[in-house]
Amino acid sequence: MTLIMNAWYVAAWPEEVPPGEILSRTICNEPMVLFRDREGRPAALEDRCCHRQMPLALGRLEEDCTLRCMYHGLRFEADGSCVEAPGQANVPAAARVRAFPCVERHGYVWVWPGEAELADPDLIQDIFERNDHPDWTSVHGTIHLQANYTLLADNLIDTTHETYVHIGSLGDDNIQANPISVTGDEKSVLVTRWILDHDAAPLWREALNQDGNVDRWQIIRFQPPASTVLDVGVAPVGTGAPGGDRSHGAQGCNLNFGTPETEHTTWYFWAFARKFRRDEPGYDEVLQKKFANVFAEDSGAIEGAYSVMRRNPGRPTVNLRNDAGTLRARRLVEDMAAAEAARSGQAG
Amino acid sequence: MTLIMNAWYVAAWPEEVPPGEILSRTICNEPMVLFRDREGRPAALEDRCCHRQMPLALGRLEEDCTLRCMYHGLRFEADGSCVEAPGQANVPAAARVRAFPCVERHGYVWVWPGEAELADPDLIQDIFERNDHPDWTSVHGTIHLQANYTLLADNLIDTTHETYVHIGSLGDDNIQANPISVTGDEKSVLVTRWILDHDAAPLWREALNQDGNVDRWQIIRFQPPASTVLDVGVAPVGTGAPGGDRSHGAQGCNLNFGTPETEHTTWYFWAFARKFRRDEPGYDEVLQKKFANVFAEDSGAIEGAYSVMRRNPGRPTVNLRNDAGTLRARRLVEDMAAAEAARSGQAG
Amino acid sequence: MTLIMNAWYVAAWPEEVPPGEILSRTICNEPMVLFRDREGRPAALEDRCCHRQMPLALGRLEEDCTLRCMYHGLRFEADGSCVEAPGQANVPAAARVRAFPCVERHGYVWVWPGEAELADPDLIQDIFERNDHPDWTSVHGTIHLQANYTLLADNLIDTTHETYVHIGSLGDDNIQANPISVTGDEKSVLVTRWILDHDAAPLWREALNQDGNVDRWQIIRFQPPASTVLDVGVAPVGTGAPGGDRSHGAQGCNLNFGTPETEHTTWYFWAFARKFRRDEPGYDEVLQKKFANVFAEDSGAIEGAYSVMRRNPGRPTVNLRNDAGTLRARRLVEDMAAAEAARSGQAG
Ligand code: FES
Ligand code: FES
Ligand code: FES
Structure with missing residues (x-):
């Protein structure tokens, strides 16, 4: 059966994504990297640099919580936008990697592998226990x-x-x-x-x-x-x-x-x-x-x-x-x- | 070349099927479990429970030499018929697993993976040596x-x-x-x-x-x-x-x-x-x-x-x-x- | 992309093909055996006996630098011709294995996996360093x-x-x-x-x-x-x-x-x-x-x-x-x- 993409799935336990570390995990056939942004919120990016397709899982989290591809150095924000392209002054407009909706709630990190505009966190069920x-x-x-x-x-x-x-x-x-x-x-x-x-x-x-x-x-x-x-x-x-x-x-x-x-x-x-x-x-x-x-x-x-x-x-x-x-x-x-x-x- | 199904094949040495034990073996692409019935004769069943497809190789031989599926407990005779369905009084009519003709002769256990009605044990060659x-x-x-x-x-x-x-x-x-x-x-x-x-x-x-x-x-x-x-x-x-x-x-x-x-x-x-x-x-x-x-x-x-x-x-x-x-x-x-x-x- | 067959490729370092030894290596999807002939020149044959398809990599280099298939004994020269067929006086005309152009130059062993008639060694670039x-x-x-x-x-x-x-x-x-x-x-x-x-x-x-x-x-x-x-x-x-x-x-x-x-x-x-x-x-x-x-x-x-x-x-x-x-x-x-x-x- 085809996978259901428009849903919240548990992606990780919160302690699997400590600040400063990259977790690589595939959810619904989508390889992702999970890490925390400057505010400590979990983020999920596609595990693929848009330049020569290096896995971002092999990248490096910089001190400002941006993620640098360690092949030719493109640097990305937690929202997938590219903020640095080494060797040139301007970042190409197309340089961007897909970001997946990602939230931490009830002691779980959740991702939504489907269409981002449908991802309402309030759809996550209440599991206070x-x-x-x-x-x-x-x-x-x-x-x-x-x-x-x-x-x-x-x-x-x-x-x-x-x-x-x-x-x-x-x-x-x-x-x-x-x-x-x-x-x-x-x-x-x-x-x-x-x-x-x-x-x-x-x-x-x-x-x-x-x-x-x-x-x-x-x-x-x-x-x-x-x-x-x-x-x-x-x-x-x-x-x-x-x-x-x-x-x-x-x-x-x-x-x-x-x-x-x-x-x-x-x-x-x-x-x-x-x-x-x-x-x-x-x-x-x-x-x-x-x-x-x-x-x-x-x-x-x-x-x-x-x-x-x-x-x-x-x-x-x-x-x-x-x-x-x-x-x-x-x-x-x-x-x-x-x-x-x-x-x-x-x-x- | 396609496999020939209507033939006797050696499935095991007799000592590989001791009483009370289950041997799991695939013959001509048919996964089977081999075990001995109450009379000590070898039996071969398809290695698949008819309920939720649990391998019967993970099942348990009961004291009466019936084979119990250890997922939800269906219990089968050596001929593949189901004799117990936990949680209900009657066994569903369709509950049955395929039995393959199986005999011990000349120091070998033989099975016939094809059509059971063609399986004449006298087709097995004489190898008294x-x-x-x-x-x-x-x-x-x-x-x-x-x-x-x-x-x-x-x-x-x-x-x-x-x-x-x-x-x-x-x-x-x-x-x-x-x-x-x-x-x-x-x-x-x-x-x-x-x-x-x-x-x-x-x-x-x-x-x-x-x-x-x-x-x-x-x-x-x-x-x-x-x-x-x-x-x-x-x-x-x-x-x-x-x-x-x-x-x-x-x-x-x-x-x-x-x-x-x-x-x-x-x-x-x-x-x-x-x-x-x-x-x-x-x-x-x-x-x-x-x-x-x-x-x-x-x-x-x-x-x-x-x-x-x-x-x-x-x-x-x-x-x-x-x-x-x-x-x-x-x-x-x-x-x-x-x-x-x-x-x-x-x-x- | 399809592989380019008509080209010289480095197949091995010279010391990987010492006299009397067989190196098995696949180049451009072609499984080959590399060995040295009587003059010490490297040779490359298809890694497949023409009789029952035994890998020649499991063969034996004889003292005269011919390569014997160790299944039924066919014996081949470095050019792929068959010089002995055990059990019969004449070698069948079709008995031959493919030979690939192979030369040693500038400290490399090169092979040409494509059409042999195009294999000019002078196409190999000069790399004297x-x-x-x-x-x-x-x-x-x-x-x-x-x-x-x-x-x-x-x-x-x-x-x-x-x-x-x-x-x-x-x-x-x-x-x-x-x-x-x-x-x-x-x-x-x-x-x-x-x-x-x-x-x-x-x-x-x-x-x-x-x-x-x-x-x-x-x-x-x-x-x-x-x-x-x-x-x-x-x-x-x-x-x-x-x-x-x-x-x-x-x-x-x-x-x-x-x-x-x-x-x-x-x-x-x-x-x-x-x-x-x-x-x-x-x-x-x-x-x-x-x-x-x-x-x-x-x-x-x-x-x-x-x-x-x-x-x-x-x-x-x-x-x-x-x-x-x-x-x-x-x-x-x-x-x-x-x-x-x-x-x-x-x-x-
Ligand atoms: S592959 Fe990422 S910067 Fe080149
Ligand atoms: S799968 Fe065998 S009883 Fe349910
Ligand atoms: S397979 Fe090589 S001689 Fe028979």
Whole structure:
């Protein structure tokens, strides 16, 4: 499927773009360099000098935060304009490199690889749990996935896989045995699954840090093209969680962004925010490792499936009852791609 | 050339498929998983779950020898039928993976990658020397060859190459100096070469384990698409070997199966059975190493030639007198491929 | 752009083809083996046996300097004729491999990958500085470049890059600040740049081995398709170098040949001949390392630019004032390619 260009994608964690350094990354087939301007704001330029096509990733950030091509010395501002052409007094009018809309928000650096005039930062969804709210703390990581980005949402929306892929951490036999409910609108899909009155899976037992049966919830919101946020947790059975009172439980929020690098590879930015065991020394490190392991297990499954998928274009597959959410999500992505194609057809 | 699908191919040595383990192997472009069913018989399934295309090679063999997909838990019998779909009471009718005919015979596991209804196990040739006869003992090995499978028979049928490729083991100057005779029918080619009254090549001197000149024979039977069996040996000169009495000599049988993995890569299963020095401790290991080395030399030549061949599609080559056997063998393979193409043309 | 076949290209340094050894190298997409004949002259044959296409690089040079294919033993002379076919008395008339015109001159082994009848050795340019003149001594090296060969001349002709690519060795800020003058004819481009009365760049300071400001010259002659020779040096300011008396200075000659291996890869043969500090023990080694480093820096820039270029076929670039020489050189290469295409159109 063609990539959707007119959308905000997570391009990097803020700490990957420290002042004075150049990060080279491809987003939606567009090779970019990311760096910070004089005000410390992230900027994204095409990774190609307009003179002899030297990668700007091999360039040098000058003290005034302009970026110099280190082949013949053209120097560019964060907006892509050229401010110096060595060996001549005037900069040629055509000397300019493409700049991509780029903002930092909610603890992520976002880029918009498509038409710049459509890039409204307020289209970025509110995800305060990651680092904008004092009640939450989070761990995170990045995985370079050998698969089309849509498979990540497929994986996350159907939690049935936890029983098999995450044995010994998140998985237990109760998940697959419990039905899901699926709702949504034109802009999102909402999948809910409750697993009531059961022995907690190991990772959740540890999160809750107490004995006894639990009620477990998985409330999954997918927004096209590439965001899947899971409200998850467990609470002691009978404390009212299914009715809405989750204060006695361990509450988590798993944020997932699958940014296409190319059609066949994906930058998977995962985070797990929590309200439980927040100030315990060393627990961040423990949890970071555990979730890095969980998402590496997912990645193995996704990459395995994608390699088979690429060998079998167009071959039919069988759907199961629990695919109701993923099928609806896939439709939203297809609609978004179709709308973009229609728009560019009109424009052209 | 297109691969021939309706044929039995060696897929594995029996010990590569121990009970409770999954072997993943591609045969004729078909990725398969091999495992043993409840009766210990080998089975071959397509390496693709019918749900979201997870490789079954990443699955888990359950205690009852069913194979579970470890993404969302579908469970399959050795015949490809689905016997469990987690999260729902009924298995969808379409849930099934392709099973390939698979049998164990003469010390090999065979699969038939084509139309299952044509797969008669009695089409498998009789090769008792490998492990079905008390007078013979054998060593064997596998080479993953970067070449089309037909080049292996080319190599084996024209033993002229031994003079150059196998200096110091099987080769001596006498081979190329002796003519071959070629016969055959619609299903096989027979190439015979006698090298009379000469100093034995090093490996044969050691096999015979005595001094004095020898008579050496090479009787090569090729059967399309991929089997080349050589009746080979030396006997002290004058003991009647050319007339049929080889009992005074060292008798060997070299069995070779070149199973296409893809058009450009081949699983080369070689074995060397012998009637000489059978019960000598440690001699199996010695001989295994020596022949592994011999066939590695062949592989180097084959892969070298194939890499040049791929750069030069359709360019003419020069034939020599000793190519009479290989040219006849090639025709049998072409005829078999043409017959299969004609059949599938009619079917369609 | 299509490769130009009818031209002499540097194929190897003479010491890469010692008597009795086979060098395998691809020139203009033609895989070749280079070796010396009975008279010690270099020869170049196609790296493909005419029988079953075994690479001759895996062959054996016999004592009489014939080359034997080590698959079935065909034996070839340095002119490509076959002189022995094992197993038969007569060599088949068609048994022959292509020989490429090949000569050793001025300290290089040259081959002509195109039509042999056009290969006049007197077309090879005179470059006595490399090893044919007692006043000069030289160091040299080879780089395997992941780029089209024309980018090497682009790099060498526009020395503006020295300011940025060769900081700390050849580069200083004065280079880019000084204009170039460009002349030439149908067969060459001449670019001249003088940098007068300035502090010498580190490598030139060391070459001159004295203090004080210098005049520096860069006189660059490009000859299509692949030769760029630079007359370079510095002399103490006021000693008459701009007027023609360079005897008080450090004079160097940088010889560069970019031989296409394929359209996308290049054998870069560089040499630096000098008239200064010639008999100083150990200075050759010092200078070899310094220039190997300089040309590795160039290669990094060239490969970076080429990788971007391949992703952006046909996209416009911006030219700068100092591109006057490279643009003229590029036109000469295009004219030469067009003439060859026209000629082969007439022939066919
Ligand atoms: S390639 Fe960037 S300045 Fe020349
Ligand atoms: S992919 Fe096998 S059960 Fe889902
Ligand atoms: S391939 Fe060279 S002699 Fe057969």
